[in-house]
Amino acid sequence: MAALAGLVMAASAAAEPPARLLSFDELDGWAADDHDAALSVFVKTCDILKDPDWAPICEVARNQSGGRAFFELFFRPVQVGDEPALFTGYFEPELSGSLTRTARYRYPLYSRPKDMPKGQPFATRAEIEAGLLAGRGLEIVWVDDPVERFFLQIQGSGRVRLPDGQVVRVGYGGNNGHPYRSVGKEMVRRGIYAAHQVSAQVIKNWVRRNPVEGLKLLHHNPSFVFFRKVTAVPADKGPIGAMNRSVTPERTIAVDPAFTPLGAPVWIEKGGSDPIRRLTIAQDTGSAIKGPQRADIFYGTGDAAGRAAGKIKDPGRMVVLLPIQRAFALATEE
Template sequence: MKTSATALCAGAVALSSFSLGAEAARRHYRNHHHHHPPQLPAAPLRALPYPQVPLPFDIPGAQYLPLSWADVKGWGDDNHLAAYKTFRASCRSINAQNGSAEPKALGGSLSEPCRVARSLEISDDAKAKTFFEENFAPLRISRLGEPDGFVTGYYEPVLEGLRTQTDVYNVPVYRRPSNLFVRGYKQDSLSLPNKGPVYRKIGRRKLVPYYDRGEIEDGKIDGRGLEIAWLKDPTDLLFAQIQGSARIKFDDGSSVRLNYDAYNGYPYTAVGRILIERGIIPKEEMSMQKIREWMAQNPDGAKELRRANRAYIFFREVNLSDKEEAVGAQGIPLTAGRSIAVDKSLHVYGTPFFIEGELPIESERAKTPFHRLMIAQDTGSAIIGPARADLFFGAGQEAGRVSGRLRHPMHFVMLVPKGLDPSVRAARLPVPDPRPSEKIAKLFPQSDPGKGTAKPAAVAGAMDNKNETVAIAGPVPLPVPRPAMEPASEPQRPVKKRPLRQQ
């Protein structure tokens, strides 16, 4: 593509300079002749050496390998009907966008498979499998230079809490403060972004960075009526913020569902990584449960560790029953075991990913085969890269135990809509010009620019028994990629001198 782009630019320069030269010649003719030349039909523009072809499917920092369905390990063993139902749920949001422009690689191409899915009422696993095979092409994807992707897990915590503060329940869960400001968004916008700077408004115009976790824990926003509920353990709040949602059950049997609403503008720092770097917990033993155990045994160290992660999450109440799962960033309830969070700057919600490998599902040391078609329906500030996913496992303690021990490399196969099949689009790309024949190459040898310019040589020889000499051309210098083109100067009209007027 770089060669094609260079040729296109060079061709454009040549055409523009040709037009400038032609215009200068016409002006020169009009200045020196009294009559106008006959109007001749304009010569057709020469075609550029390389046609303008749309860029093929592209995700920054990723490498791909088109596959056949037979090459996708474990594809035939999955529950395709469950994946189809999850994909169809995403289509509700995709169809509601009315084909709005999407700048990422898939663009709006998912609207066509969604149109097909909307017309089908599938209740059979084989038909669901056929749907994906007929409407998508499998594409192995990973970060550039790496063979695999990487997965972690997340869940929705179920916590005990109170509506009012007590000596035991004294950890506040805050809603978004009114003085939190993000450029480009209204202060009452629904669900502010989880990346980029966040400010605190002072007066009408002055903006300063928002409070970090330590300042908020020290009471900087206390007494403003922002408390949704009160918990008894700051570690519970930390993990609810990491997960992005929570269910809080009160002593009267009622409950409240919370979802991510905003953050304070500081990058997320993984507390587990800090414990690994300090040699407190070995990397191979790291899990959410290990972090909880260490924090419970070291209250002072836990406070310092929490504050090392300066990011702080604010929640909003959502109207969901206990039977419904948390709502993801796509705006629809997630599906346990089928929904994933991806890097929203690279991927489009609704994209199917087939993830294959081994995970410790049954126990910490288990190697459970995992080959499952997942649907991108959520995102997270720590989910960065083309083959990076957070697997959603549902709500409760068991889901927390499973998701808390996942930090594993896995194979990622991205399902690309047939309209964006990279192998089909790549076939339309132009090929380079053919190399010159061996005979022509000998007549016009090229010198190595790094070793100086070779001197031309002339060799006399007999041809067909006649006294004729033939000069063999010396090396022909290659043209510069984009020659500097000086604009044609307009010829000056001769100035006719007039005699001075007599006084």
């Protein structure tokens, strides 16, 4: 048994990604960034960090005016993992809707049924959209586009603008217990598009051009997301992230908390047609965000943000800024 335990520990250690200590001079574009903007976003969630390594830093951050000096004094850059990073983008959709069903607004956003069994799958997307929950008073709001509703469920939160201009914000309220299946991959499998051609906008356009087959395609994903009405966040603020605070466009990223601590500053060097060199804050998570070099950049709310986010699938590098003692304990200099 002792030998087996040793093998298990060795295998676990081998699975840990390498962590390398860097200097700030090694961060491409570091000196040119707006560190004060990053500091203001860091402070938004810093009070949540109760760990002894973070708490004293957060006390200083609340009364700090010089962002660059603050980060360089209290942190050290650590690159976790050797593989190239993968950057994608996400956003908060804004849909058109109504509090009552009309001929135009006839696709409901449902709250989670209270009698839904725990620990086992509920009805599929196809069954729910066929009217299984109709008439039970679970409708939060009605929207005018089933395709946008589908992508709202993928994003997990969003806003619905009513005819009178008021906004209803909705957040993730649970799901039906079925696994998520990618309709983009299914389109590739069917030979509709090649993998490099598929994007959210391409899927939306195809479904709208092929309404009958399109809705069947959406039903390939049996997962269905329920919502809750969010009233604590003003309409002009970003949606709530994993740290229960509003996220900030182009300064908040979603990460894998198994490798990147929530609340930590993260320097990103994104390649592609629109390169980014920026200090961001890890304030969100996502089911598809896995690994030490994986991040989803929040682009904001609405159609323009959605178009920008949908274009992002780029390589690069992520470097997390850790409190000095923790950085030296985790990393070794190359």
